[in-house]
Amino acid sequence: MFEKSSWIRLPRNVLIGHGVLDRAVEAIDELHLTGRPLIVTSPTPREVAGDRVIEDFGDRGIEPAVIVVEEASFAAVQEVIEAARSEEAGYLIGIGGGKAIDIAKMASDEIGTGFVSVPTAASHDGIVSGRGSVPEGDTRHSVAADPPVAVVADTTVLANAPxxxxxxxxxxxxxxxxxxxxxxxxxxxxxxxxxxxxxxxxxxxxxxxxxxxxxxxxxxxxxxxxxxxxxxxxxxxxxxxxxxxxxxxxxxxxxxxxxxxxxxxxxxxxxxxxxxxxxxxxxxxxxxxxxxxxxxxxxxxxxxxxxxxxxxxxxxxxxxxxxxxxxxxxxxxxxxxxxxxxxxxxxxxxxx
Ligand SMILES: NC(=O)c1ccc[n+]([C@@H]2O[C@H](COP(=O)([O-])OP(=O)(O)OC[C@H]3O[C@@H](n4cnc5c(N)ncnc54)[C@H](O)[C@@H]3O)[C@@H](O)[C@H]2O)c1
Ligand SMILES: O=P(O)(O)OC[C@@H](O)CO
Ligand SMILES: [Zn+2]
The missing domain is CATH 1.20.1090.10 (Dehydroquinate synthase-like - alpha domain)
Structure with missing residues (x-):
């Protein structure tokens, strides 16, 4: 008897290319996500991309909540979950390298909201995957999580990264x-x-x-x-x-x-x-x-x-x-x- 089944989860909107950061809010708007966005970022990515996204939301009368993270750890994921709850965030946006994106991915999975991936570095393939990767003690967890609902990868930003x-x-x-x-x-x-x-x-x-x-x-x-x-x-x-x-x-x-x-x-x-x-x-x-x-x-x-x-x-x-x-x-x-x-x-x- 044939009993196989599979469930493939993929992002809905994937924007790659020159200047697409300017279209990030438009790409998010199209997804009909509800509630306030929570931006999860780290210091340099905030400067090179985060502030522009915050400004673009501002132009549409939306003020996103922002949390700046420094390391990929379960403690950081927990901090983001708490921020999302206290800010009543409807969805998360990870802006940065692998760490910021992993944290946003894992926190959004835990609280059951969508998550948008805005990589500022083309440094690994977690920018679009449904896996989070976090070390804990002597082991490493590769955790199943929902993939981003959208990916916005601006090649101008990525090419200017180290x-x-x-x-x-x-x-x-x-x-x-x-x-x-x-x-x-x-x-x-x-x-x-x-x-x-x-x-x-x-x-x-x-x-x-x-x-x-x-x-x-x-x-x-x-x-x-x-x-x-x-x-x-x-x-x-x-x-x-x-x-x-x-x-x-x-x-x-x-x-x-x-x-x-x-x-x-x-x-x-x-x-x-x-x-x-x-x-x-x-x-x-x-x-x-x-x-x-x-x-x-x-x-x-x-x-x-x-x-x-x-x-x-x-x-x-x-x-x-x-x-x-x-x-x-x-x-x-x-x-x-x-x-x-x-x-x-x-x-x-x-x-x-
Ligand atoms: N989920 C997955 O499938 C997956 C896959 C591979 C790696 N990872 C995880 O991702 C992390 C590694 O990611 P990484 O290599 O991107 O490291 P990272 O996130 O620490 O970023 C490296 C540094 O580059 C800086 N940076 C990012 N964009 C920049 C820009 N445009 N200009 C200047 N500086 C910039 C960051 O601020 C950071 O200091 C690890 O935690 C790893 O476990 C996850
Ligand atoms: O599951 P892990 O080993 O974290 O791998 C994910 C990613 O780094 C693959 O390129
Ligand atoms: Zn890898």
């Missing part, structure tokens, strides 16, 4: 190669639920980004366009899968461990990129495609070594050997790597 944030977004997409390999492996070995459509979309997104690498250059607004479209596509792959599996495998486990071992040292996307070089080596061996991943990262000026991430050898080895413990996600790491194997993988690939 270049590293854009290369981090590229690296997050390039890591889809190894994430999909891990997903297929987990499906074969552990019957993990798998979607060929989602996997194909995720891989194609990485292919297209690498194929356009020549147009991804500092100072070019087109770069922000290419990367943001890829981030949206990767987010859609996660929505189809109903999990972050198409975009998060062992390279993400490595990065999540680094967030604990060396917090704030490097950007999420840069860490997963370097992780992806080593994870590809584990999948395909010394003559495998790890060097193609490394070259793709180099070509867009993303880090490929521990030193470029600001890490020492020991930190990389600790993250590699403990990555399998951070979350219940089967990958090529299996029950874990010993230190000798970790050192070999990191050395052969030139990461250390």
């Amino acid at each position: 270049w590293e944030l854009t290369t981090a977004g590229c690296a997050d997409i390039i890591s889809n190669y190894t994430a999909v390999k891990d997903w297929r492996l987990a499906n074969r070995l552990q019957n993990v639920e798998y979607s060929e459509y989602s996997a194909a979309l995720s891989e194609m997104t990485a292919e297209m980004l690498v194929g356009n690498a020549d147009s991804i250059k500092r100072g070019l607004e087109e770069s922000a366009w290419i990367v943001t479209k890829a981030l949206v596509s990767s987010g859609v792959a996660m929505s189809i899968a109903g999990s972050s599996r198409p975009a998060s495998g062992a390279e993400h486990l490595f990065s999540h461990q680094l967030d604990r071992i060396a917090p704030g040292r490097a950007l999420h996307g840069h860490q997963v990129g370097v992780g992806s070089i080593m994870v590809e080596y584990l999948h395909s061996g010394e003559s495998g495609r790890w060097s193609a991943i490394r070259d793709a990262l180099s070509s867009i000026e993303a880090p490929t070594t521990a030193a470029e991430l600001g890490l020492d050898e020991e930190e990389v080895l600790e993250a590699l050997t403990s990555a399998h413990e951070i979350r219940d996600r089967y990958t090529i790491l299996g029950n874990g790597m010993n230190e000798r194997a970790a050192r070999e993988a990191a050395t052969v690939t030139g990461v250390i």
Whole structure:
């Protein structure tokens, strides 16, 4: 008997391009959301985009509530939930990098309101996904949440963000190669639920980004366009899968461990990129495609070594050997790597 079913949640309005921030309020208005908006942002994103959105609401006679957050934590999510309740917010707008957007996403999910994503950095694929990612103690929660009802990604703002944030977004997409390999492996070995459509979309997104690498250059607004479209596509792959599996495998486990071992040292996307070089080596061996991943990262000026991430050898080895413990996600790491194997993988690939 056929008993399968799936529920794919996607954003309704996705605006990407030059100057679209000026149309943010129009895009929100179209959704017929009710009540007062609560803007969740952090200091710089407020300056580069938040104040303009607040002003545009003001021109329509609406005064949004605003909360400025500094870190991604469950405490920050709770603070936003309380602000939303006390301000009687009808919906939330996350304006910023991954942290502000994750907090807005998770708070709105908890209180059952819609949420609009206004990324100010094309730094990773959480800008459009239905997942929130927050560390807690020794573990990392990738929490299911509703995806944004709308995404407004202004390439003028994104192109003016520090270049590293854009290369981090590229690296997050390039890591889809190894994430999909891990997903297929987990499906074969552990019957993990798998979607060929989602996997194909995720891989194609990485292919297209690498194929356009020549147009991804500092100072070019087109770069922000290419990367943001890829981030949206990767987010859609996660929505189809109903999990972050198409975009998060062992390279993400490595990065999540680094967030604990060396917090704030490097950007999420840069860490997963370097992780992806080593994870590809584990999948395909010394003559495998790890060097193609490394070259793709180099070509867009993303880090490929521990030193470029600001890490020492020991930190990389600790993250590699403990990555399998951070979350219940089967990958090529299996029950874990010993230190000798970790050192070999990191050395052969030139990461250390
Ligand atoms: N939900 C998901 O699926 C998902 C995916 C990947 C990462 N994440 C989470 O996102 C966070 C990482 O996101 P991030 O790399 O964007 O870091 P971030 O949100 O900390 O932003 C990095 C810095 O860039 C600044 N910034 C943002 N836009 C700017 C601009 N236009 N000009 C100048 N500065 C700007 C921010 O203020 C911040 O200081 C982590 O908490 C990670 O766990 C979530
Ligand atoms: O579920 P996680 O591992 O947080 O991954 C989400 C996102 O970073 C994938 O690119
Ligand atoms: Zn990621």
